[in-house]
Amino acid sequence: xxxxxxxxxxxxxxxxxxKVEIKAATLRExxxxxxxxxxxxxxxxxxxxxxxxxxxxxxxxxFQPIAPDSEVVxxxxxxxx
Amino acid sequence: MALDDTKKTRxxxxxxxxxxxxxxxxxxxxxxxxxxxxxxxxxxxxxILRSPHAHARIKRIDTSKAEALSGVKAxxxxxxxxxVPADVADVMDNCxxxxxxxxxxxxxxxxAASSPAVARKALxxxxxxxxxxxxxxxxxEAIKPDAPVLHEGRQQETVPGGxxxxxxxxxxxxxxxxxxxxxxxxxxxxxxxxTAATHQGYIEPHxxxxxxxxxxxxxxxxxxxxxxxxxxxxxxxLGMEQGQLRVTxxxxxxxxxxxxxxxxxxxxxxxxxxxxxxxKMVMSRxxxxxxxxxxxxxxxxxxxxxxxxxxxxxxxxxxRYQGGAYPGSPVDMGAMSGFAPYDLENVKTVGWDVVTNRxxxxxxxxxxxxxxxxxxxxxxxxxxxxxxxxxxxxRLMNGADEGTKASYGPTYPAIGLKATLEAxxxxxxxSAPLGENQGRGVACGFWFNFGGDTCVSLNITPDxxxxxxxxxxxxxxxxxxxxxxxxxxxxxxxxxxxxxxxxTGSLGQNxxxxxxRVTFAVGLATIKAARAAKTEMCRRAAMVWxxxxxAVEWExxxxxPAGPNAGKFPPMTLKEIAAIASNTGGxxxxxxxxxxxxxxxxxxxxxxxxELDPDTGSTKILRYTVFxxxxxAVHPSYVEGQFQGGAVQGIGWALNEEYxxxxxxxxxxxxxxxxxxxxxxxxxxxxxxxxxxxxxxHPYGVRGVxxxxxxxxxxxxxxxxxxxxxxxxTQLPMSPPRVLAALQAQADG
Numbered sequence: 001x002x003x004x005x006x007x008x009x010x011x012x013x014x015x016x017x018x019k020v021e022i023k024a025a026t027l028r029e030x031x032x033x034x035x036x037x038x039x040x041x042x043x044x045x046x047x048x049x050x051x052x053x054x055x056x057x058x059x060x061x062x063f064q065p066i067a068p069d070s071e072v073v074x075x076x077x078x079x080x081x
Numbered sequence: 082m083a084l085d086d087t088k089k090t091r092x093x094x095x096x097x098x099x100x101x102x103x104x105x106x107x108x109x110x111x112x113x114x115x116x117x118x119x120x121x122x123x124x125x126x127x128x129i130l131r132s133p134h135a136h137a138r139i140k141r142i143d144t145s146k147a148e149a150l151s152g153v154k155a156x157x158x159x160x161x162x163x164x165v166p167a168d169v170a171d172v173m174d175n176c177x178x179x180x181x182x183x184x185x186x187x188x189x190x191x192x193a194a195s196s197p198a199v200a201r202k203a204l205x206x207x208x209x210x211x212x213x214x215x216x217x218x219x220x221x222e223a224i225k226p227d228a229p230v231l232h233e234g235r236q237q238e239t240v241p242g243g244x245x246x247x248x249x250x251x252x253x254x255x256x257x258x259x260x261x262x263x264x265x266x267x268x269x270x271x272x273x274x275x276t277a278a279t280h281q282g283y284i285e286p287h288x289x290x291x292x293x294x295x296x297x298x299x300x301x302x303x304x305x306x307x308x309x310x311x312x313x314x315x316x317x318x319l320g321m322e323q324g325q326l327r328v329t330x331x332x333x334x335x336x337x338x339x340x341x342x343x344x345x346x347x348x349x350x351x352x353x354x355x356x357x358x359x360x361k362m363v364m365s366r367x368x369x370x371x372x373x374x375x376x377x378x379x380x381x382x383x384x385x386x387x388x389x390x391x392x393x394x395x396x397x398x399x400x401r402y403q404g405g406a407y408p409g410s411p412v413d414m415g416a417m418s419g420f421a422p423y424d425l426e427n428v429k430t431v432g433w434d435v436v437t438n439r440x441x442x443x444x445x446x447x448x449x450x451x452x453x454x455x456x457x458x459x460x461x462x463x464x465x466x467x468x469x470x471x472x473x474x475x476r477l478m479n480g481a482d483e484g485t486k487a488s489y490g491p492t493y494p495a496i497g498l499k500a501t502l503e504a505x506x507x508x509x510x511x512s513a514p515l516g517e518n519q520g521r522g523v524a525c526g527f528w529f530n531f532g533g534d535t536c537v538s539l540n541i542t543p544d545x546x547x548x549x550x551x552x553x554x555x556x557x558x559x560x561x562x563x564x565x566x567x568x569x570x571x572x573x574x575x576x577x578x579x580x581x582x583x584x585t586g587s588l589g590q591n592x593x594x595x596x597x598r599v600t601f602a603v604g605l606a607t608i609k610a611a612r613a614a615k616t617e618m619c620r621r622a623a624m625v626w627x628x629x630x631x632a633v634e635w636e637x638x639x640x641x642p643a644g645p646n647a648g649k650f651p652p653m654t655l656k657e658i659a660a661i662a663s664n665t666g667g668x669x670x671x672x673x674x675x676x677x678x679x680x681x682x683x684x685x686x687x688x689x690x691x692e693l694d695p696d697t698g699s700t701k702i703l704r705y706t707v708f709x710x711x712x713x714a715v716h717p718s719y720v721e722g723q724f725q726g727g728a729v730q731g732i733g734w735a736l737n738e739e740y741x742x743x744x745x746x747x748x749x750x751x752x753x754x755x756x757x758x759x760x761x762x763x764x765x766x767x768x769x770x771x772x773x774x775x776x777x778x779h780p781y782g783v784r785g786v787x788x789x790x791x792x793x794x795x796x797x798x799x800x801x802x803x804x805x806x807x808x809x810x811t812q813l814p815m816s817p818p819r820v821l822a823a824l825q826a827q828a829d830g
Contacts, residue, residue, distance in 0.1 A: 080596025081338020
């Protein structure tokens with residue numbers, strides 16, 4: 001299981017949980033698992049998110065491995081200029 | 082690919098030097114071809130008709146008189162485009178209005194004609210019947226329940242019920258308990274701040290040249306930060322296959338985020354499709370200001386709790402950003418980044434994305450972050466000065482470090498914030514004396530940086546010189562940086578490598594040049610492509626020597642036996658291997674395609690001295706120093722240029738630049754005479770100090786540097802002006818009338 005930190009307003013869509021546990025070994029499994037467990041998160045996931053894994057930011061790499069003890073933080077999709 | 086662990090103390094030979102820029106001669110001699118420089122036989126002039134109203138329903142468009150005009154070859158309205166995919170619907174609507182014109186300058190029709198004069202005349206013959214609607218251009222007005230509504234049904238599930246439909250989204254970040262933190266404070270500073278919308282101010286207006294054959298195959302030349310994005314977006318809007326549209330990026334005269342979206346391009350292609358002729362479109366400066374992306378104007382409330390020793394016990398900010406006529410202001414980035422430089426137990430930010438009757442906001446260098454930093458760094462400064470504390474020491478005391486839980490969630494790896502603060506503290510600027518009416522300000526800033534899809538192809542020519550093809554327009558020196566990294570990796574001189582920007586038919590998908598990603602991501606791909614070429618060259622040498630390829634290594638531009646057991650052979654140089662490539666298997670190349678993840682965050686501290694004229698309220702920048710972590714500065718002159726450019730744009734944003742709308746919702750200052758960007762005579766030399774804390778996610782330790790430098794200036798200058806004026810400035814720009822009013826209000830008690 002991986003512990004995922006959700007940002008405040010996203011927690012509202014996940015029954016108020018700021019931290020949730022998801023069975024996932026990759027980024028894709030994590031995002032799929034989040035949407036499955038918390039349907040309220042699906043609109044935000046569909047709009048796109050970034051994910052911090054142990055302090056490094058990932059956007060779309062489905063098969064990026066996630067260790068069970070990794071720090072995983074869901075972020076708003078990062079945009080640059 | 083992680084920071085090279087094979088050579089932790091790598092002795093760079095090319096990286097870190099300052100060779101001549103490869104585009105320098107072309108640019109100073111006028112040979113460089115920018116967006117408006119391309120011409121084709123039979124080319125038509127395309128022009129846009131724009132709404133004179135801030136908000137109006139389009140009841141009828143009659144183009145018949147324009148179409149009948151001699152020399153007019155095509156007229157386009159929204160009806161020509163039909164339905165487009167949902168993910169480009171707002172882009173389409175911004176390029177050509179549908180049912181409603183949503184801002185002054187919104188495109189409503191376009192013509193292609195045999196000359197500019199005919200095109201202008203044709204625009205006047207297009208009849209548009211408008212039903213003028215109430216409008217709103219101010220963010221605080223737009224969120225009121227009775228405000229005129231731009232769109233129905235766009236509000237996200239994150240917005241509480243009962244709010245204006247103009248409020249599109251709410252986001253919240255942070256950790257700890259703000260109320261607990263505020264109770265621990267000896268002083269609470271609570272202020273509201275406002276910033277004006279500003280334009281990216283690139284010198285080159287938007288321009289493109291489109292052709293489309295009767296078989297539907299099309300070519301587009303365009304000034305853009307991302308020609309792959311242009312291809313994909315235009316193909317979706319025009320119902321084309323991406324492979325049938327080839328886009329070539331011109332030389333670019335500035336972008337700063339404003340050229341990360343399309344405005345003219347789908348219209349030019351549609352005009353080319355309808356007319357069967359090449360169509361060139363070039364915006365005027367007025368069109369650039371009225372209809373392309375400025376940044377958001379904002380309204381921000383901040384609350385900071387601080388102990389008398391300077392420890393920040395709580396930080397709260399509520400940020401309202403108007404993103405223009407469509408959802409998607411950069412408020413999330415502001416809400417995530419504002420407190421990022423600090424190690425706080427109790428921190429919370431709330432962001433509101435709001436639409437108004439203004440042009441859709443586009444990215445502008447670290448989008449969303451400078452405004453948040455202005456408000457938060459101003460409040461921290463006020464709290465520190467209220468206790469008589471040194472504002473640099475307060476920032477050092479509270480500064481984030483490796484292991485700090487960032488305000489936006491993750492725990493930081495090795496970062497450079499404190500290095501920038503220490504460098505600032507020990508710099509002579511910090512202890513230089515100040516005179517009458519002068520003030521000094523400091524502020525910190527943060528930016529995320531990122532990577533994304535990237536392709537590089539590196540080819541060894543028969544004579545042993547090297548070409549590198551990359552897919553990102555060079556807006557900040559990337560051709561030099563890629564050339565240097567390729568030369569470094571191959572062990573050959575800089576002048577033996579040439580880097581070009583390939584068209585969309587020549588490489589796979591490349592993410593836009595944004596997010597300070599290019600030196601990091603394209604650099605990583607260039608290094609990997611060079612390593613692939615080196616592996617192949619070692620294999621060729623092994624064939625010639627009759628030994629295993631594992632027994633050959635690459636060093637100083639040549640293949641060599643890896644050790645005494647490999648045999649005694651003289652080194653075979655790149656040129657020697659290239660010369661016999663046909664005999665050893667054929668041409669030699671390396672390429673690399675990757676979604677580059679692992680970009681390292683970046684921090685900066687800025688320090689500025691100002692002098693106020695108490696009679697006019699004008700502010701003169703006396704001295705300015707930028708301290709920023711670059712990870713590894715590949716070409717230090719370009720890094721310094723990025724630092725300086727960010728500071729200068731920040732100076733304009735802080736002191737003069739401002740979108741001014743009349744009560745009629747019309748932009749009042751759509752030209753560089755009335756919208757004043759800084760010029761050389763306004764500025765001192767911007768001093769720079771490059772810190773190098775390697776990014777573990779890049780083989781050479783590179784971090785992006787292009788955006789962080791615009792984050793601190795607004796706050797640093799506001800803190801300096803406030804110190805000089807003796808009154809806290811809370812609204813940008815701090816133009817002479819505004820400063821004079823503040824001084825007068827203070828004098829009046």
